[in-house]
Amino acid sequence: xxxxxxxxxxxxxxxxxxxxxxxxxxxxxxxxxxxxxxxxxxxxxxxxxxxxxxxxxxxxxxxxxxxxxxxxxxxxxxxxxxxxxxxxxxxxxxxxxxxxxxxxxxxxxxxxxxxxxxxxxxxxxxxxxxxxxxxxxxxxxxxxxxxxxxxxxxxxxxxxxxxxxxxxxxxxxxxxxxxxxxxxxxxxxxxxxxxxxxxxxxxxxxxxxxxxxxxxxxxxxxxxxxxxxxxxxxxxxxxxxxxxxxxxxxxxxxxxxxxxxxxxxxxxxxxxxxxxxxxxxxxxxxxxxxxxxxxxxxxxxxxxxxxxxxxxxxxxxxxxxxxxxxxxxxxxxxxxxxxxxxxxxxxxxxxxxxxxxxxxxxxxxxxxxxxxxxxxxxxxxxxxxxxxxxxxxxxxxxxxxxxxxxxx
Amino acid sequence: xxxxxxxxxxxxxxxxxxxxxxxxxxxxxxxxxxxxxxxxxxxxxxxxxxxxxxxxxxxxxxxxxxxxxxxxxxxxxxxxxxxxxxxxxxxxxxxxxxxxxxxxxxxxxxxxxxxxxxxxxxxxxxxxxxxxxxxxxxxxxxxxxxxxxxxxxxxxxxxxxxxxxxxxxxxxxxxxxxxxxxxxxxxxxxxxxxxxxxxxxxxxxxxxxxxxxxxxxxxxxxxxxxxxxxxxxxxxxxxxxxxxxxxxxxxxxxxxxxxxxxxxxxxxxxxxxxxxxxxxxxxxxxxxxxxxxxxxxxxxxxxxxxxxxxxxxxxxxxxxxxxxxxxxxxxxxxxxxxxxxxxxxxxxxxxxxxxxxxxxxxxxxxxxxxxxxxxxxxxxxxxxxxxxxxxxxxxxxxxxxx
Numbered sequence: 001x002x003x004x005x006x007x008x009x010x011x012x013x014x015x016x017x018x019x020x021x022x023x024x025x026x027x028x029x030x031x032x033x034x035x036x037x038x039x040x041x042x043x044x045x046x047x048x049x050x051x052x053x054x055x056x057x058x059x060x061x062x063x064x065x066x067x068x069x070x071x072x073x074x075x076x077x078x079x080x081x082x083x084x085x086x087x088x089x090x091x092x093x094x095x096x097x098x099x100x101x102x103x104x105x106x107x108x109x110x111x112x113x114x115x116x117x118x119x120x121x122x123x124x125x126x127x128x129x130x131x132x133x134x135x136x137x138x139x140x141x142x143x144x145x146x147x148x149x150x151x152x153x154x155x156x157x158x159x160x161x162x163x164x165x166x167x168x169x170x171x172x173x174x175x176x177x178x179x180x181x182x183x184x185x186x187x188x189x190x191x192x193x194x195x196x197x198x199x200x201x202x203x204x205x206x207x208x209x210x211x212x213x214x215x216x217x218x219x220x221x222x223x224x225x226x227x228x229x230x231x232x233x234x235x236x237x238x239x240x241x242x243x244x245x246x247x248x249x250x251x252x253x254x255x256x257x258x259x260x261x262x263x264x265x266x267x268x269x270x271x272x273x274x275x276x277x278x279x280x281x282x283x284x285x286x287x288x289x290x291x292x293x294x295x296x297x298x299x300x301x302x303x304x305x306x307x308x309x310x311x312x313x314x315x316x317x318x319x320x321x322x323x324x325x326x327x328x329x330x331x332x333x334x335x336x337x338x339x340x341x342x343x344x345x346x347x348x349x350x351x352x353x354x355x356x357x358x359x360x361x362x363x364x365x366x367x368x369x370x371x372x373x374x375x376x377x378x379x380x381x382x383x384x385x386x387x388x389x390x391x392x393x394x395x396x397x398x399x400x401x402x403x404x405x406x407x408x
Numbered sequence: 409x410x411x412x413x414x415x416x417x418x419x420x421x422x423x424x425x426x427x428x429x430x431x432x433x434x435x436x437x438x439x440x441x442x443x444x445x446x447x448x449x450x451x452x453x454x455x456x457x458x459x460x461x462x463x464x465x466x467x468x469x470x471x472x473x474x475x476x477x478x479x480x481x482x483x484x485x486x487x488x489x490x491x492x493x494x495x496x497x498x499x500x501x502x503x504x505x506x507x508x509x510x511x512x513x514x515x516x517x518x519x520x521x522x523x524x525x526x527x528x529x530x531x532x533x534x535x536x537x538x539x540x541x542x543x544x545x546x547x548x549x550x551x552x553x554x555x556x557x558x559x560x561x562x563x564x565x566x567x568x569x570x571x572x573x574x575x576x577x578x579x580x581x582x583x584x585x586x587x588x589x590x591x592x593x594x595x596x597x598x599x600x601x602x603x604x605x606x607x608x609x610x611x612x613x614x615x616x617x618x619x620x621x622x623x624x625x626x627x628x629x630x631x632x633x634x635x636x637x638x639x640x641x642x643x644x645x646x647x648x649x650x651x652x653x654x655x656x657x658x659x660x661x662x663x664x665x666x667x668x669x670x671x672x673x674x675x676x677x678x679x680x681x682x683x684x685x686x687x688x689x690x691x692x693x694x695x696x697x698x699x700x701x702x703x704x705x706x707x708x709x710x711x712x713x714x715x716x717x718x719x720x721x722x723x724x725x726x727x728x729x730x731x732x733x734x735x736x737x738x739x740x741x742x743x744x745x746x747x748x749x750x751x752x753x754x755x756x757x758x759x760x761x762x763x764x765x766x767x768x769x770x771x772x773x774x775x776x777x778x779x780x781x782x783x784x785x786x787x788x789x790x791x792x793x794x795x796x797x798x799x800x801x802x803x804x805x806x807x808x809x810x
Contacts (some may be wrong), residue, residue: 110641171640210641217646224642226482227506231635232642239640 013191020183023151023190024116024176025050027158029060030198034085037065037073041095042128043180044118048090070095074102074115081111082212082220086162086205089113092180093120096134106173107142107236109221110210112165113173114158119283119334120180121372129373130180132282132335136311136346142236144174144243145312147282149268151190154178156254156261157309159202163250166205169242179334181373182284193258201257243313266315268307269322271297275304277388278326280351282308285334285369285376292381303385308347316354323351324360327392330384332367332376332404342366344401363391369404380404411469411478412438412581414574415487415515417501419674420460422555423493426567430491431466433571433587436594438468440586444475450483450503459672459716461501468581487515489577491570494553494674495526496735498536500627502671508629509671511538518542521577521614525551525566528736530615535739539622547614549573553674563596565604572605573612584609630666657703663713669696670741673716675732675771680759681706681748683729690720690730702745711741734768 018026024047028036038048054060063080067073070091077087091099096117106113117135121127135145144165148154154176161174178184212220224232251265262268270290272278279289286307293303306322308315323329333345340349348366355361367384370376384404391398414434418427428449435445445468465484469475478484492498492512500509513522519542526533526548533546549569556562568591575584587609588602639645650661677690684706691699691707698713699720709720716735724730748755763769 108642209639210643217648218639218643219646221642222644227632228638231633231638234635235638235640238636 011191012197013193016190016192017187018151018190019046019185019187020148020151020154020178021046021116021118021185022050022187023155024158024178025054026190026192027155028088029054030193030195031086031159031162031202033060033062033088035063035065035077035080036088037067037076039067039070039073039091039095041070041092041120042118043120043178043184044090044092044095044116046118046184047116051088070099071102074099074106074113077113078102078106078109078111081113082109082207082210084205084207084211084213086166087113088115090116090118092118093134094123097122097137100137103138103143103173104141105221108232110171110239111173112162112171112205114161114165115173115175117175117177118180118184119177127372128180129371130182130283130334131371131373132177132333132346135175135177136335138175139312139346142172142240143312144170144172144240144310145177146174146310147177147179147308149179149183149284149286149307151183151186151188153309154183155190155192156258159198160247160250160254160261160265162205163202163253164243164246166203167246167250168206168208170239170246171210172236172239172243177283179284182287191260197257201253240313244315247310247313264318266308266310266318267322268305268309270305270307271302272304272306272322272326274302276302276327276392277330277385278304278306278323278328279330279332279381279384279388280306280308280323280347281332281334282311282347283334285332288376288378289332289381292378292385295378296382296385301385301389303388311347311350314350314354319351320354320358323355324358324362326362328362328388329355329364330367330388331364332369332384334368334370334376336368336371342399342401344368348401363388363395363397365391365398366401367404368401374405377405410580411467411474412489412578413478413484413487414466414489414491415484416464416466416491416493417497417512418462418464418493419458419497419553419555420462420672421458421558423553424462425556425561426493426554427462427464429561429567430493430570431464433567433590433594434466434574434582435468437571437575437582437587437590440589441581441583443468443470443581444472445469446475446479457672459674460669461497461503461671463503484515486517488517488520489574490516490520490522491574492522492524493566493570494555495524495528495533496536496553496674497671498524498533499623499735500538500671502668506630506632506667508666509627509668511540511627513537513540513544516540516544519544521545521547522617523547523549523570523573523577525549525553525570527552530613532736534617534622537617537622538627539619539624540617541619543619544617545577545614546617547573547577547612549608549612555674565601568601568605569608572608575605576609576612628668653700653703655703658705659701660710661697661700663697663710668712669715670712673714673735675716675718675734676711676714676738677709677716677718677720677730678733678759678762679707679709679744680726680729680731680756681745682752682756683726685726685729687725689723689725693719693723695719700745706745708743708745711738711743728763731763731769732771733762734770737762737765737768 077089081087119130121131165174247265254261289305296303331348333347335345337346344366345368416427416430431447435447447466449464467478502509554566571587575582575587591597591601648662686705698710699707700710718732721730721732
């Protein structure tokens with residue numbers, strides 16, 4: 001493997017050693033947000049501290065409102081967004097759950113807020129480690145959901161996120177998920193672009209005829225009965241469908257302006273071209289899987305990774321195209337869905353559903369791992385891949401969901 | 409194979425228990441002759457608000473299969489019998505949903521029956537009830553509307569009277585003996601109630617209604633927008649600022665042209681513009697912003713917007729300046745102020761006559777003093793469970809200061 005010893009090439013981007021949370025805060029300053037609300041809960045609180053520091057340092061001018069709880073925190077930004085402010089908010093675990101009522105009303109009101117979910121296990125037991133069930137609460141409600149796995153991706157996707165959410169065709173909230181500890185508290189070298197470039201990429205937030213303002217007198221969220229509700233849901237459905245095209249556009253434009261960023265917005269494909277077994281996961285689980293894949297390939301086992309970024313909208317067609325050529329698929333969930341089909345995790349069931357109409361359906365195995373922030377080990381990855389190879393040989397899906405790394 | 413579909417049109421809150429009990433009683437009575445049945449209400453939040461027209465339904469059928477066939481809808485599209493528990497509902501029904509104004513007989517089938525409690529004459533009622541392009545029968549039980557409160561039920565036998573009357577209307581489904589047996593077995597059943605049901609059976613008055621008869625008004629209606637025609641974000645345009653009444657004076661607010669709500673009204677304010685002191689209290693207090701400001705500074709209650717709550721009468725400091733009068737005394741929603749301006753003397757004469765008529769100024773709903781329920785109930789029972797008491801007139805008079 002080539003080793004780079006030269007200093008980084010000169011660029012108009014600054015290179016900073018920052019955590020995922022700090023990277024989000026850098027992006028928020030670049031996006032010149034107007035209103036941010038805060039209420040501390042680990043691991044999300046790292047971003048709220050980073051924003052406060054930006055404001056204290058004079059790098060960002062924004063209203064910083066410390067709410068008395070997550071419910072108010074999300075309610076305040078919802079209202080600020082309706083009067084035209086670019087807003088940011090976030091939480092973790094049960095804090096996110098406490099805000100649930102406000103989270104529910106945000107998509108139908110077409111509020112394009114950006115929220116950082118520092119993924120955290122839900123109480124009980126009280127725990128700080130990562131699980132994805134918190135953000136997944138809102139998967140059916142019209143929130144866009146995106147998982148990131150590096151500080152760089154945190155910064156870039158924050159900028160892309162505002163561009164997508166605030167597009168008039170979409171106007172839906174986006175929850176950006178960052179694995180607690182693994183990303184929120186890990187500092188990595190990150191490129192921070194200059195403001196001029198960001199300004200070229202990210203237009204002003206224009207709420208148009210939905211702006212709550214004396215010059216545009218409207219009533220927001222009146223009571224409605226069965227004579228209106230299904231039409232309102234259908235509008236939300238259409239907005240989420242339109243998000244597909246808008247996301248593609250935003251990533252293409254990001255590459256044009258910044259000269260970097262993925263070709264495929266929806267998921268990262270790692271060594272999938274010739275892979276017989278493809279593992280699927282979200283978030284920082286990518287790191288042990290990638291290392292495991294390199295080790296396995298050294299032993300002649302062709303394994304690849306699909307790391308999902310966008311969970312809502314779900315990239316059904318592209319994912320099916322990427323997976324249906326494999327001999328077996330293994331989905332590793334960092335979440336649970338008790339009592340669901342095959343007692344699988346949420347992602348495994350979504351992938352299964354997406355594959356149902358595929359011409360070719362390889363055997364699909366479901367794994368649950370890394371709950372509560374436990375390390376997903378290289379051995380776990382090996383074990384999962386081996387089981388997938390066995391399924392590939394038999395040609396049969398395994399109806400059991402396998403828990404990796406649980407003491408038994 | 410046959411089925412009987414009945415709707416019970418009632419006033420929200422005041423009659424919600426009454427309507428539900430009638431619907432139950434229909435099913436339980438029909439069960440006595442081996443029929444299957446279901447009683448249900450259309451669910452909504454708004455019907456449980458004072459006076460809003462709402463509906464319960466009862467379906468009875470010969471077989472379970474036929475019952476299911478009729479149940480597989482949110483609500484029936486046609487009814488054999490339309491029971492109306494307050495004759496002011498004859499002016500039409502605007503429900504909580506945006507359907508426009510629906511004539512009270514809209515769902516009634518050709519040859520069906522509209523069964524109503526009322527003290528008014530058939531011809532008087534047909535001034536309110538819209539024309540229908542199919543003949544039907546109007547059937548009356550002579551009684552005032554039975555109104556109670558949110559958590560109380562007025563046990564005045566209206567429920568069993570309607571069941572006894574229905575046995576006469578639809579004997580193939582409800583026999584009088586079956587009704588009486590069901591009444592005895594039901595909650596709070598008694599022989600006195602059975603007697604009331606039998607009397608209602610005997611006393612039911614009916615009159616065929618021809619297609620030429622009825623209120624010729626075309627009820628207002630509108631098309632609902634498609635999902636892609638609606639504003640996004642659960643937003644609606646604000647009601648625009650209103651305009652002066654005339655010549656730059658007064659103020660008439662813009663109002664929602666699609667959702668008027670006036671069929672919620674059982675009584676309306678009658679205003680003495682000569683004694684009005686222009687204090688604004690009615691205008692400020694009205695929860696529906698129904699008052700238009702007239703060029704002379706008086707206030708005219710707009711009858712397309714008034715829900716008839718009576719708050720204006722309660723807050724008005726002038727004795728007899730605002731008086732609530734039963735809807736049955738009116739045939740239209742015309743402006744009182746315009747009538748007063750046209751001919752002040754004639755208006756005064758009409759006003760004095762109207763507010764002096766105890767029959768129409770008796771409070772039609774609500775309880776006004778502690779012990780009222782017990783007192784009225786006792787009167788009902790002492791009278792043999794047949795007549796219904798008149799209510800308490802003029803209860804606000806003692807609080808007037810001017």
